[in-house]
Amino acid sequence: MLIREAATEDWPAIWPFFHTIVAAGETFTFPLDLDEDQGRDWWMLPPPNRTVVAVDDAGAVLGTAKMNRNHRGNGSHIASASYMVDPDHTGRGVGRALCEYTLDWARTEGYRAMQFNAVVETNTTAVRLYRSLGFTIVGTLPEGFRHPAAGYVGLHIMHRPL
Structure with missing residues (x-):
């Protein structure tokens, strides 16, 4: 598996699983009816932020991550990231590899920590x-997320110093 900068040409491979994951409404706080143009704008971040893809030896996109500063101004020393793995490729270490990549990116960019603002508590794998x-x-923000099957569940704020 190779993790590399995402290019505009990667979006057609990302969109199908991005759309499936977002529309399921189980793990992201994105609007469920996000259309393709909105999804691309939300996910394919311009520098100094970064979006990457994990690809297999044949070049197929297995997953993707976006990295950015979590806050501005006096909070701009904390990074954040989000991850999506194509459901057809779960259990292969793609999510772990993407997460490790974003931690290395944040460290290299001089961030002091990484914070995830909204990890759905029922997303036990993540x-x-x-x-x-x-x-x-x-x-944990109690009942901060309306899960389609589990009802109102908590949103974890997770932190890791770098």
Whole structure:
């Protein structure tokens, strides 16, 4: 697996799983009816932020991540990131590789920590992954997320110093 900068030409490969994940309404706070142009604008970030793709040996997109500063001004020393793995490629270490990549990016860019603002507590796979990489839950917004099957569930704020 190779992780590289996402190019405009990668969007047609990202959009199908991006749309499936967002429309499912289980893990992201994005509007469920986000259209393709809006999705591209929200995900394909301009510099100094970064969007990457994880690709296999044949060049197929397995997943993607976006990295950015979490806040501006006096809070601009904290990074954030988001990840999407094509459901056809889960369980292959793509999410872990993307997360490790974003941590290295944030460290190299001089950020002091990484913070995730809205990790849905029922997304136990992501919570377990982030904890294994040194993130801690610093707080949970009770009933901060309306899950389509589980109802109102918490949104974790997770943090890791760099």
